[in-house]
Amino acid sequence: MIRVKKKYSIEQFVNCESLIGVSISPDDGKILVGSNRSGVYNTYAFSRSGDKVEQLTSSDDNFIIPKGYFPDGRKFLFSSDQGGNEITHLYMQKEDGKQIDLTPGTEEKAEFHRWSLDENSFFYESNKRDPRYMDLYEMNIDTLEPTLLFTNKDGYYVAAISHDKKYVALHKPRTANNSDMFIYTKEDGVKHLSEHDGDVHYQPVAFDLDSNFLYFLTDEEHEFLYLKRLCLTSGMTEVVAKEDWGIVAARFSPTHKYLYYYVNHDGKTEVKVLETATGKAVEITDFPEGQISGLAISKSEKYMVFLVNRSTAPANLYVYEFESKTLNCLTNSLNPEIDENDLVHAKVVHFPSFDGLDIPAIYYEPHLEDGEKAPALIYVHGGPGGQWTVDFNPMIQYLVNHGYAVLAVNNRGSSGYGKTFFKAADLKHGDVDLADCIEGKTFLTETGKIDENRIGIIGGSYGGYMTLAALTFQPDAFNVGVNIFGVSNWERTLKSIPPWWEASRDLLYKKIGDPYTQTDYIRSISPLFHAENINKPLIVLQGANDPRVLQAESDDIVEKVKENGVPVEYIIFEDEGHGFTKRENQVTGFRAIREFLDRYL
Template structure:
């Protein structure tokens, strides 16, 4: 096996921002006028701070967040009035916030080790002592929520059996736990009502069909009540219980192409349409008093958030804000304050707080590097093209500032993760860095992507590496028709499923793309599907329905696996991998690199010993992004 911890060609010490005020140049040597336009290094782009979390403290004076300002995600408290930040943890592995305890300043957070995805739930006591509430070497846990009276909280854990997530009730004072639901039916607990009475559970029957159930915990003899009340295949998921347990709100695609939200009255069993849009209703939740409702709609690769005051049944109107999309809305306990993030293609997440009903909003963070002029970044557009069979395929397109018919630029087709993921609008340091350096990016939502209806989503079932790959090939043809793209310099890049598509494109369409960058992509579907983590047991059937069962479909899976066709790869390849990745094992990348190198093809391999399926450490993200750029400069 091949093991490397760094790329010898990358010298981070050489990273610096450069300015192009009169001309720009690429590796082909041409120069064209570009007025007042700066390019910035990977280090500068990742000097931008990433921030998540927006939960208020019980007194409403602070907001709990996690920031990677130190290079690793750690917990901070943000003062609502001043925006001052106090760092609470100094960890070597990234920490993500959950919430404060309802009546004191204890904090719940979650963390894994080196990206192994075995998330544990921790409590940080008021004296700063940290306690693991879910200890165990192979334990995976997920916080669900507090009871209405705040005397207890709920955590899902696989401590009994790695395959199944059981539900435990924790005493809020002593942290003593008791098993309240033994998941011997291999269901997925999605929600607990705040009165502690009901559970909402999902049984995955495949990638087209999932059943929603209700269970009354107060009745030891209670049977599961099926909420999914249609005879045809459809997916269901729980959204929220009303605070009085009168209703269960749920999402489903049972009544059309897109996910709608319905309301189930528990006492009568009546189903009523609740939120119907022409796009997927991505999420729905309520403030603590049920006064405010928050919904997010996945509208053409952008999330549109609406907050409604249910007393007046009117959508609330915020004061004027910079351009962008609102994300992650939270209310203080007294519901007099609302926190949220604002994000756009040219601005990363920034935290805001609004005194509800007032005329002004306070920005609490400024996360973009102060060395970057946002006017030098690029807004995306949604582009569509016809694929090989006439299907219309959308994507998110980024045009570099210097691109024109006189200055044609190289391009990358960018493929999202999944299968079944979606490329969305919004800030990406990785994308903006490459676009800023003169590379067009087309983030294609090929057939099989979410967000464009269930028919579109299922078009690639058991056809991966075939019809979806042809969408990628035809997206290249679309780019070649644009007068600002160099038609002879188009590569492909992606992570996870997108990494697979990159390797598949080079193996099965070896003359189409000039280069490929495979970031922790699957290369051998048989091995990947045979080695899925135990905690994915509830979704094994859905994975097999989409991709194939290795015991039954092994021949086809080998046919679409790039590793078995690596002899066809003749174009330069970069492979990036995390050593702790539990989804795409390191051996996947090791073997592909070895096989392609035997073809005497240029291959660059980056292995991060301290990462998993995605890179959480800022220094690693910088190294990877600079490596992408160096590779593209050399080969594209």
């Protein structure tokens, strides 16, 4: 007998807990973590055993991300913006709950970098001198006075700081496919470390403990990023770790006993931990299935904490003890009202596009009766250059639970599949990448489980643009569109990017197009200038405080579609930015999307 799968409300899905920003207290006794269990992301302290949980902040409005305890183990650092405007400040919260804004400039954006090895300070970046560029500062934790360490006048990204504070490693993208690394010293200024020809990435990640080596990621003579190190005295380089897929990040434990790195393996995230001295892999027994994120190793280097989620369950918090090789899960983030067996496991699939190029995707197929055919959605990620991975997504599971199939397409131009695939849509956006998504319909119909006359397209940010591009440039390809803060007018968006994105301005122009010198082309790929073609129902969701995709982008396309006499629904969240972080707004938005799809698909 087949068990009937239960249907769940959007409130039940959104009431799953989401965790971010994990770190361990200096005495190993507590774990600091961000959670939205209150409906808004706040900071909590878990005892290492998980038997005690204390809420440390109580914001009703703003997204709070913990950055770690101060060395005394009582005060802690967190970052927060205002209503999603992305102008993040750094705050210190004392034992009595009093909060001090450490970067109080009205328009100052500050980003935490790391704590110093001597525990007398922390490093952070701020654009208070020039809103376009992030300078590097060191803040003394006793006086709370900052010292400027590096003045960034040329659009660098600060990548790493040596423990002796002598060196600062810098990263500078030339295009989305080509970047350089530099090293700064007070005595010699900025020195270029990566002279090369062609498209190659060089991205510094860390110095060794004695400031003899600079570790960096590169795709030199390889499709994927791998880890190398450069001897700062001899100039010689050597490979540290190379995989069949891309290494996307690498870090050391506090005193460099361990080196760990993340591998992006066909839409799944793997983490490998090495003993730095020997290069030997640390075998972790009973490692949980799923996507690993937020890994941190304690100051004592006895414990490791991390988050693991899978397609049918949100991230849970784990503690691993190296010596005893014991693993302990401290949370159960899935709403207890939901039976995980009722949810659908994501499948990594591949299908050929119009020109034979292999396109990866994540497929969610609803539970169906024999002979039943489901409506479906092509879901496009953000970016350009983003990637779908096999993670828990409450909105996707909600839609699938209510009978919709979802194919989350990693169209050409997505990251994670090598540099050739990544640059295959440059200056062709809304064209070849859209064609990949349309070919996803063939994959869906060939399963025999999908009604080919009921397929829609959905996406957020760049994916929202792709939704509008589909309805505009291929108006017969999809039956409905769901646009979540998507670009409708590239000319305006590219001219109005936030000032702190100045270092990436040329990168975006070379990938999408220059709004000043390629105006005709930019308008040709902007749905707003061709909106008369839209003849299918559309729903649009937008955050009023979005600094990346301005509200005008959604306002204008909605007005144009109304002029066509086409059904269009529009929801604006006054207290959100580029992404909806408040549980109440997620409920409202996700429910509206499903009701729209029920009505028109």
